[in-house]
Amino acid sequence: xxxxxxxxxxxxxxxxxxxxxxxxxxxxxxxxxxxxxxxxxxxxxxxxxxxxxxxxxxxxxxxxxxxxxxxxxxxxxxxxxxxxxxxxxxxxxxxxxxxxxxxxxxxxxxxxxxxxxxxxxxxxxxxxxxxxxxxxxxxxxxxxxxxxxxxxxxxxxxxxxxxxxxxxxxxxxxxxxxxxxxxxxxxxxxxxxxxxxxxxxxxxxxxxxxxxxxxxxxxxxxxxxxxxxxxxxxxxxxxxxxxxxxxxxxxxxxxxxxxxxxxxxxxxxxxxxxxxxxxxxxxxxxxxxxxxxxxxxxxxxxxxxxxxxxxxxxxxxxxxxxxxxxxxxxxxxxxxxxxxxxxxxxxxxxxxxxxxxxxxxxxxxxxxxxxxxxxxxxxxxxxxxxxxxxxxxxxxxxxxxxx
Ligand code: KDG
Ligand code: MG
Numbered sequence: 001x002x003x004x005x006x007x008x009x010x011x012x013x014x015x016x017x018x019x020x021x022x023x024x025x026x027x028x029x030x031x032x033x034x035x036x037x038x039x040x041x042x043x044x045x046x047x048x049x050x051x052x053x054x055x056x057x058x059x060x061x062x063x064x065x066x067x068x069x070x071x072x073x074x075x076x077x078x079x080x081x082x083x084x085x086x087x088x089x090x091x092x093x094x095x096x097x098x099x100x101x102x103x104x105x106x107x108x109x110x111x112x113x114x115x116x117x118x119x120x121x122x123x124x125x126x127x128x129x130x131x132x133x134x135x136x137x138x139x140x141x142x143x144x145x146x147x148x149x150x151x152x153x154x155x156x157x158x159x160x161x162x163x164x165x166x167x168x169x170x171x172x173x174x175x176x177x178x179x180x181x182x183x184x185x186x187x188x189x190x191x192x193x194x195x196x197x198x199x200x201x202x203x204x205x206x207x208x209x210x211x212x213x214x215x216x217x218x219x220x221x222x223x224x225x226x227x228x229x230x231x232x233x234x235x236x237x238x239x240x241x242x243x244x245x246x247x248x249x250x251x252x253x254x255x256x257x258x259x260x261x262x263x264x265x266x267x268x269x270x271x272x273x274x275x276x277x278x279x280x281x282x283x284x285x286x287x288x289x290x291x292x293x294x295x296x297x298x299x300x301x302x303x304x305x306x307x308x309x310x311x312x313x314x315x316x317x318x319x320x321x322x323x324x325x326x327x328x329x330x331x332x333x334x335x336x337x338x339x340x341x342x343x344x345x346x347x348x349x350x351x352x353x354x355x356x357x358x359x360x361x362x363x364x365x366x367x368x369x370x371x372x373x374x375x376x377x378x379x380x381x382x383x384x385x386x387x388x389x390x391x392x393x394x395x396x397x398x399x400x401x402x403x
């Protein structure tokens with residue numbers, strides 16, 4: 001069996017997506033997601049110029065060898081652009097293998113380890129009352145776990161809060177990046193009160209999560225963790241920028257709040273200290289950014305004996321193809337924790353027909369061969385690429401900060 005050609009499709013149905021389609025001489029094709037939000041065309045160039053020419057003629061069945069060929073063979077290893085490109089190749093190859101076998105992908109990963117995939121939604125509001133109301137709406141829909149974000153009084157821009165007219169909660173801009181303004185101490189003082197109110201209103205059964213989005217220092221994060229402990233959070237996410245894995249030792253020393261990190265990681269080497277020292281509880285690497293199914297399986301296998309669970313990143317900038325790949329992984333992996341699951345718009349689902357659904361707080365998959373997600377190229381062609389930037393962030397005195 002041989003790969004005959006591969007193409008990259010970029011489309012913007014409400015937001016940009018980079019999709020890889022690999023064709024074979026047996027007529028079976030595979031689809032992978034290579035979207036890096038705000039840096040899309042860098043991945044396109046990487047795929048078109050450096051990976052696709054080497055793919056032609058290779059046997060698509062040799063997934064591990066092709067993964068190693070692009071990983072070790074790059075010389076310039078790792079990094080979000082390289083690894084997103086490898087991810088898309090890998091997911092497309094797993095899709096081909098599963099289609100050839102006539103099986104849903106999760107069967108090739110060891111079969112079902114659970115009946116349903118626990119997911120979390122994203123509630124937000126411009127004040128505590130709005131948040132409480134939105135959390136109530138999620139609970140009514142059957143969600144068991146909800147991530148909660150709230151505007152902080154006196155702070156211009158809080159993470160994860162959408163203005164009413166926006167489809168997505170990250171404000172992507174077509175002009176230059178929007179400049180946000182941030183104040184960590186006002187945030188740390190305010191946010192525990194939101195969770196106090198939520199527990200008062202809904203009790204202690206629902207799972208609540210919170211994303212700091214890399215905005216604190218380790219000691220500030222440790223303090224916030226302590227303040228949040230009484231409200232039994234499922235996790236505190238991205239408490240600090242994770243380049244410094246050792247920073248988590250400080251947080252861990254001071255608080256028992258469960259910690260999640262890794263949505264921007266792209267390889268196992270980004271998380272070895274965090275996992276082997278048991279400094280975190282959930283690893284958030286995803287099939288689109290951390291080397292596809294092959295990459296996240298390696299990370300999950302490292303994490304399993306250290307009691308670290310998986311929690312794939314699943315914002316709307318992961319396409320339905322990336323989401324489908326993660327859901328197959330989630331169903332099979334022994335140390336599954338939870339899956340982030342943001343609903344895509346109708347336009348996006350029209351471009352990417354898929355075979356997963358949400359019921360009562362759990363995602364499930366239809367048993368079709370492959371990962372079940374596809375790209376409708378005619379639909380995709382209706383929505384050409386538009387350059388978009390994620391925001392940047394500054395402290396109130398103008399110092400650059402993490403967004
Ligand atoms: O592109 C940036 C988003 O993927 C990120 O802001 C989403 O933090 C995020 C999350 O947890 O979904
Ligand atoms: Mg996050």
